[in-house]
Amino acid sequence: MRIHDIGGEFALIDRLARQSPITHPDLLAGIGDDAAVIEGSSPDADCLLVTTDMLVESSHFRRDWATPEQIGIKAVACNVSDIAAMGGTPTFMFVSLALAADTEVAWVDALYRGMADACRRYGVVLAGGDTTHAQAVTISITMLGRVAPPNLRLRSHATPAEYLCVTGPLGGSAAGLAMLSAGLEPPPYLKDRHLAPGCRLDVSAGIAPLARAMIDISDGLAAEVNHICDRSGTGADIVVADIPIHPSVREAARLTGNHPLDFALSGGEDFELLFSISPGNRQRLDDQGIQVTTVGAVTDAASGRMLTFPDGRQTPLSGGYNHFSEKGKDPE
Amino acid sequence: MRIHDIGGEFALIDRLARQSPITHPDLLAGIGDDAAVIEGSSPDADCLLVTTDMLVESSHFRRDWATPEQIGIKAVACNVSDIAAMGGTPTFMFVSLALAADTEVAWVDALYRGMADACRRYGVVLAGGDTTHAQAVTISITMLGRVAPPNLRLRSHATPAEYLCVTGPLGGSAAGLAMLSAGLEPPPYLKDRHLAPGCRLDVSAGIAPLARAMIDISDGLAAEVNHICDRSGTGADIVVADIPIHPSVREAARLTGNHPLDFALSGGEDFELLFSISPGNRQRLDDQGIQVTTVGAVTDAASGRMLTFPDGRQTPLSGGYNHFSEKGKDPE
Incomplete structure (x- = not known):
């Protein structure tokens, strides 16, 4: 074996x-x-x-x-x-x-x-x-x-009804890689995201005292949400329309025949942070000028890990979007 | 370049x-x-x-x-x-x-x-x-x-007139490797020394409070003595006749056309310890039943790093023995 x-x-x-x-x-x-x-x-x-x-x-x-x-x-x-x-x-x-x-x-x-x-x-x-x-x-x-x-944040600390937030746009590294793999020259933003990325140490110290579970996004949003759910014993609902995706990522998806959602959900190496946070503390982040994007919420384990599309349809977060996007439809 | x-x-x-x-x-x-x-x-x-x-x-x-x-x-x-x-x-x-x-x-x-x-x-x-x-x-x-x-021991702590000691026999790993490379089956002692060596954590805690400079022997005795001398600003005199060499190492040298001294001085991966220690503390080690072998002494920088043969001849520790043994003579 x-x-x-x-x-x-x-x-x-x-x-x-x-x-x-x-x-x-x-x-x-x-x-x-x-x-x-x-x-x-x-x-x-x-x-x-x-x-x-x-x-x-x-x-x-x-x-x-x-x-x-x-x-x-x-x-x-x-x-x-x-x-x-x-x-x-x-x-x-x-x-x-x-x-x-x-x-x-x-x-x-x-x-x-x-x-x-x-x-x-x-x-x-x-x-x-x-x-x-x-x-x-x-x-x-x-x-x-x-x-x-x-300030120690573990993956296991999420609780239902907390928001799930990310610190920045997703899919950039994967989009840059897809263009390079296709022999295309990525725009500087995507090239940087893939070849010389930064990470979010600039905001992590501000987020950590207010957040609950935290993880960095190195394997795509879907994998990281699943990691938090696995360790916290929760479900999650991710709202497709709220996932921040840079225009260059959409353009790269178009040029390489991919779906931008695939880059964001399963692309990896974005090195943004994903964290759960109470609604009250989410407001405090805004008050402190720390810009993050709410992409969903922690739910109870029985609700599963779901991806919700704008028309209300839901699909399991694990792999479903791949299958979905392969049909050639735009799920957004 | x-x-x-x-x-x-x-x-x-x-x-x-x-x-x-x-x-x-x-x-x-x-x-x-x-x-x-x-x-x-x-x-x-x-x-x-x-x-x-x-x-x-x-x-x-x-x-x-x-x-x-x-x-x-x-x-x-x-x-x-x-x-x-x-x-x-x-x-x-x-x-x-x-x-x-x-x-x-x-x-x-x-x-x-x-x-x-x-x-x-x-x-x-x-x-x-x-x-x-x-x-x-x-x-x-x-x-x-x-x-x-x-108890912290650094390479830089050696002082002239201290003894240089090792915790066990040298050259076993290199001798095992030489036999394997020559297609010969090494005896169990050499096989263990090369393929599944131990290290000297069993005696290091007893030695550390009494020793001065310490280093592990991973690149051969000559290299390690030179590292201590480099960092301590000293010289060293290593007495060939006092270097502990296991009979299996001598036999492996004979079978593979090498000199046992080469295995000990430049073989590497013995994972014994080399340390400098004052004569008084050297005696304390004996009193505590910690068995080590004195192989030479720290000297002043001007005296260089030397290897002393039984007949009184000296050769620089760095590489000289290789040249010497290549002549096919037994320098011991």
């Missing part, structure tokens, strides 16, 4: 997590959140956050599409995004890098320049790592962060 | 460290020690230790030589060894794993079983990670640890 037979990467992680359940009094959260949470030395001390991501050439980036600076920026941003999703502040970063011996030193210098620029932007210190040989460039980053216990 | 043109991996790390000097008030040590050291929340709180290692198929392990359990054991041990070298105790581990989609699930299960066994042995909690696709199996581990500030 091979990995693709059991359903790929997520199924493998589930299987491994079941085999070695992780329990330790200091470990407040492990596999299943954006970062592991390790309790501080006293109850009111900051918790330590740890997240790790591995980027492999061809799977995660292409050297003919992305400059080394862009690859470095994205590698840092996707890890900072995990720390931001926990309500935390990133602190120290460790980079393990596998390179072929004939890699151009200038390429590696530029990769590190991109990482160093992103580290400065997010206030992260590159504190160590490892360098080794491989055929495919492989970048493994471990990011540490800290969070005061009241 | 390519990486091999500037001298490979170590030269690249030096170059990157020069380009982005790492300074942060909380970062007591970064690139250049076995682990990064991050100060605790108060001066007497434990420091956080962080080390990361990436193992790539073909470069670091071969699936036709090593069982997945062995690969898992070694991946954990080499990271625990880094924490032990700082005088610390390992706590939490994070594993990023890149696998081909057609990897056998049973192989991955066995890899994790090996890691879990090693984690239990060393008291480490596997707390998270990432799984992704690649052609070559790639295992990137980040290990956290903690150390009380008085």
Whole structure:
């Protein structure tokens, strides 16, 4: 039996997590959140956050599409995004890098320049790592962060009747990728969203004290809503008309024969935040000038995870939209 | 200019460290020690230790030589060894794993079983990670640890007239590798040393309070002595006759046409500890029943880093023994 037979990467992680359940009094959260949470030395001390991501050439980036600076920026941003999703502040970063011996030193210098620029932007210190040989460039980053216990946000904290909000437009990275894959030159907005994305550390510290569950959008809105529902034991209702989609994403969908909703729901790598929040605290975010978009609400588990179209029709959030859009109809 | 043109991996790390000097008030040590050291929340709180290692198929392990359990054991041990070298105790581990989609699930299960066994042995909690696709199996581990500030051992702490000691016999891993490479079946001792090594967490906590500089032997004794000398600004004199070498290593050298001293000095992956210690504290180790072997002494920088043969001849520690042994003479 091979990995693709059991359903790929997520199924493998589930299987491994079941085999070695992780329990330790200091470990407040492990596999299943954006970062592991390790309790501080006293109850009111900051918790330590740890997240790790591995980027492999061809799977995660292409050297003919992305400059080394862009690859470095994205590698840092996707890890900072995990720390931001926990309500935390990133602190120290460790980079393990596998390179072929004939890699151009200038390429590696530029990769590190991109990482160093992103580290400065997010206030992260590159504190160590490892360098080794491989055929495919492989970048493994471990990011540490800290969070005061009241601001710690887990995927498991959603409660019915809370709003579900996102911090920005979705589908941009996937739209940029679709254009590149089709041999088209994406407009700068989509190129940036795919090749050198930022993350929402700029608003996460303001959102965290008011939100309940939080997660970053790295696998598409549908997957992230399902992650929150899985961990919180809730349902969700996502309102199609309220999902923020940039005009360039709609245009890219048209040019590549896709549906913009597919980019937003299952595209991934947007690195925006999805969170649940009480109606009262949602108002407080507005009052503080933190701009977010309400895309739906948390419901009880029995209601399922649904996608509601403008005409009132509903379809299950998991995969239904793919099937729907394949019929060539515009569900919006 | 390519990486091999500037001298490979170590030269690249030096170059990157020069380009982005790492300074942060909380970062007591970064690139250049076995682990990064991050100060605790108060001066007497434990420091956080962080080390990361990436193992790539073909470069670091071969699936036709090593069982997945062995690969898992070694991946954990080499990271625990880094924490032990700082005088610390390992706590939490994070594993990023890149696998081909057609990897056998049973192989991955066995890899994790090996890691879990090693984690239990060393008291480490596997707390998270990432799984992704690649052609070559790639295992990137980040290990956290903690150390009380008085027990923190850095490479830079050696002082002339201290002894240089090692915790066990050297060259076993390299000898095992040489036999496997020559198509010979290594004896169990060498096979274990190369394919499923342990590390010296069993004695590191006893040694750390008494030692000065400490490092783990992952790149051969010569390289590690040079690392200590580089960081401490000292010289060193290593006495060839005192280097502990297992009889199986001598036999493997004979069978493969190598010199046992080469295995010990430049073989690598022994995961024993090398440390400097005052003569008085050296005696205390004996009194405590901690068995170590004195292999030389720290000298002043002007004396250089030397290897002393039984007949009194000296040769520079860096590379000289390779040249020497190539002549086919037995320098012992």
